[in-house]
Amino acid sequence: GEDVEQSLFLSVREGDSSVINCTYTDSSSTYLYWYKQEPGAGLQLLTYIFSNMDMKQDQRLTVLLNKKDKHLSLRIADTQTGDSAIYFCAESIPGTYKYIFGTGTRLKVLA
Amino acid sequence: DAGVTQSPTHLIKTRGQQVTLRCSPKSGHDTVSWYQQALGQGPQFIFQYYEEEERQRGNFPDRFSGHQFPNYSSELNVNALLLGDSALYLCASSLRTGFLEQYFGPGTRLTVT
Numbered sequence: 001g002e003d004v005e006q007s008l009f010l011s012v013r014e015g016d017s018s019v020i021n022c023t024y025t026d027s028s029s030t031y032l033y034w035y036k037q038e039p040g041a042g043l044q045l046l047t048y049i050f051s052n053m054d055m056k057q058d059q060r061l062t063v064l065l066n067k068k069d070k071h072l073s074l075r076i077a078d079t080q081t082g083d084s085a086i087y088f089c090a091e092s093i094p095g096t097y098k099y100i101f102g103t104g105t106r107l108k109v110l111a
Numbered sequence: 112d113a114g115v116t117q118s119p120t121h122l123i124k125t126r127g128q129q130v131t132l133r134c135s136p137k138s139g140h141d142t143v144s145w146y147q148q149a150l151g152q153g154p155q156f157i158f159q160y161y162e163e164e165e166r167q168r169g170n171f172p173d174r175f176s177g178h179q180f181p182n183y184s185s186e187l188n189v190n191a192l193l194l195g196d197s198a199l200y201l202c203a204s205s206l207r208t209g210f211l212e213q214y215f216g217p218g219t220r221l222t223v224t
Contacts, residue, residue: 004153031211042115042201042215043154088153092211097144097167099213101153 004089004102011108018076020105022089025070034063034074035088037104043088046074076107084109113138115204115216123222124192132187132219136204143185144213145177146201154201160185161207189221197223 003025012018024032030051035043049056049063049072056063062075076083086104093100116135124130136143142161146154156169160179174190183204189196199220203213 035215040217042217043203045212045214048211090153097159098156098169099144099154100156101146103151103153 004091004100006087006089006102006105008103009106009108011110012079013110014079014081016079018074018079018083018107018109020074020076020087020089020107022072022074022102023070024072024089024091024100026091026093026100028094030094031092032063032065032072033090033092033099034061035090035101037086037088039085046087079107079109081109081111083107115202115214117200117202117216117219119219120217121220121222123224125224126192126194128192129188129190130192130221132189132200132202132221134185134187134202134204134216136183136185136202137214140204140206140214141183142205142207143179143183144203144205145185145187146203147171147196148199148201148218150198157187192223194223197221 006022033048034046037043047058060077064073086106088104089102090099115137118133144159145157148154157171158165158168163179176188179185199218201218202216205213
C-alpha cells in the first residue's frame with residue numbers, strides 16, 4: 001500500500017537540533033523528499049534522497065534513511081525561528097508520476 | 112526567473128457550482144501536476160499533464176478535470192462542487208526529464224459554502 005506517516009508536532013529551542021521523522025510503506029526503489037510549507041505559501045523542496053542511500057547532507061540539513069524499517073528523518077542543525085513551518089515527507093511511487101505526501105509535522109521554534 | 116504562479120488566490124463558490132483554477136509553470140518547465148490540500152492534511156495528487164495530455168491520475172472523481180495548453184500552462188476544473196472540495200489547490204511544475212524536482216505555486220484557496 002501507499003502511505004506516509006509523520007508525527008504532528010515538534011517544538012524545539014532556537015539553536016538546538018530538530019529531528020523530524022517519517023515512515024513510508026512502499027518497498028520498491030523510490031525517491032523520498034522533504035518539503036517545507038510556510039503559512040499561506042506553497043511547498044518548497046528542501047532535499048531528496050534515493051532509497052539506496054543511507055544519508056545525505058546539505059548545509060544544515062541531514063537526511064537519514066533506514067531502509068529496513070522504512071524510516072526517514074530530517075535533522076535541522078542550529079534551528080532558527082525562520083525554520084518554523086510545516087515539514088512534509090513524500091515519496092514518489094515507482095512506475096507512476098505520483099507523489100504520496102505525509103500529513104506534515106508542524107515545527108515550532110522557541111526563542 | 113518567474114516561479115510557478117496560480118490564480119486566483121482565493122475563491123468562494125456555492126455547492127453545485129463549477130470552478131476553474133489556473134496555473135503557469137516555472138519558466139522552462141513542461142509538466143504540470145495538481146494537488147488538493149485539505150486543512151491539516153498533506154497534498155493529495157489529483158493528476159499530471161504533459162504534452163497537453165493527462166498522463167497520470169490520482170483517486171479523484173471525474174468531476175475533477177484539467178487541461179494543458181501549448182504554452183504549458185494548465186487549468187483545473189471542478190464541476191458540481193461539494194462542501195468537501197474546500198481546500199488549497201496546489202499546482203507544481205517540473206521538467207519531464209527532471210521529475211524529481213517539483214516546484215510548487217502558492218496555491219488557490221477554494222471555499223465552498
